[in-house]
Amino acid sequence: MSIAGVKALTFDVFGTVVDWRKSVIGEVTAMGLQVDAARFADAWRAGYQPAMQRVRSGEVWAPIDVLHRQILDGLLAGYKIDGLTETEKDRLNRVWHRLEPWADAAPGLAMLRRRCICATLSNGNISLLVNLSRHGGLTWDCVLSAEIYLAYKPDARVYLGAAETLGLDPDEVMMVAAHKADLLAARKAGLRTAFVERALEKGPGGGADVGREDWMDIYALDFMDLAGQLGVTA
């Protein structure tokens, strides 16, 4: 089947749709925490994969909101920051509900929705995705999340579950992400793949996961470019 048969795009969100790093740095800075805000943001994000791994191996489901909070509490303890109220900590934790989209995300998504179904497929929980989308003016046909399948990407159940939920065969669905590991797992599950280059996801010189690979169906510079490669005209 060619790319013409793609009936839905499923999007990774953190890093692919939104600039988590800049957003977290901005709020940490605005709060006046006595930390290097960039290192704080990077450490928070770095705790994410190990936290999901604990869920994967432990069989007890916990949503990303809970994992983000566990990591945050550890970071605050590490930095010896103990002056925050519960309300302040909860508000800080919910910065992940207020991440700013990359500049091309909202207009690109609007173009792509003219071509086919566009859904999130994120490890973020649904309330986070809904709040973040309303905050950033992002409109989806459907908000799909690891929360529905009680499994975290790159578990194949998430990709196959999304195809089934949308009533499609796996090769009618194209995963869109700025991370190769996500796309490789989607591809292994039978989905199509579109890589979107987010060179600054990890900051200047941060070593974002970019570069074309033979196995990618599409390599796009941003969502507008993706729309163009899928035949959507502005």
Place this chain on the structure above:
Amino acid sequence: MSIAGVKALTFDVFGTVVDWRKSVIGEVTAMGLQVDAARFADAWRAGYQPAMQRVRSGEVWAPIDVLHRQILDGLLAGYKIDGLTETEKDRLNRVWHRLEPWADAAPGLAMLRRRCICATLSNGNISLLVNLSRHGGLTWDCVLSAEIYLAYKPDARVYLGAAETLGLDPDEVMMVAAHKADLLAARKAGLRTAFVERALEKGPGGGADVGREDWMDIYALDFMDLAGQLGVTA
């Protein structure tokens, strides 16, 4: 808590957002089936509650697409219509993915989304809701369905599940429906309720379930009226 504290509206879809009857009659007529199209549509819809009840009592989950097809096959047998191919039957069954919205639904929804989160909360499966929404130009913040909770309304798990998914307390969520039984069950689960009058849902003189009741938080004539009562200006 007053209505000012409502942070999300969850919408019944069949009858409340879309005019299932007119849409089904239209497609049955266009196909040239030798039946009274209105009676056929009514009989199809009438099979819906008993079919869901079989799922409720049987503990084996089946999505609405499957239930609609079982009812359709029974109807076709009853009418002794045996000339349809599998492709034609599948296409007819998917008329429920192509239902037309009431005229106020899309513009009213756009207004309501400025006020708060707007999500479906339907017994229809997600792919049906996504296709129907794209067909009718309806935009949601989130597509929630009985399919996520593996329970059909009026089971309390659906209403409470939706509140939890959205990260809200039950009384921060308002169920919007044209059916009193749906609202009564939502209210019992702790949600707020908004009734929307759809006098023609069952056709002229069809006996739609209308009329104010003391327990309703809002009684609205349509989605624009609902928006107005919630303080949204055009």
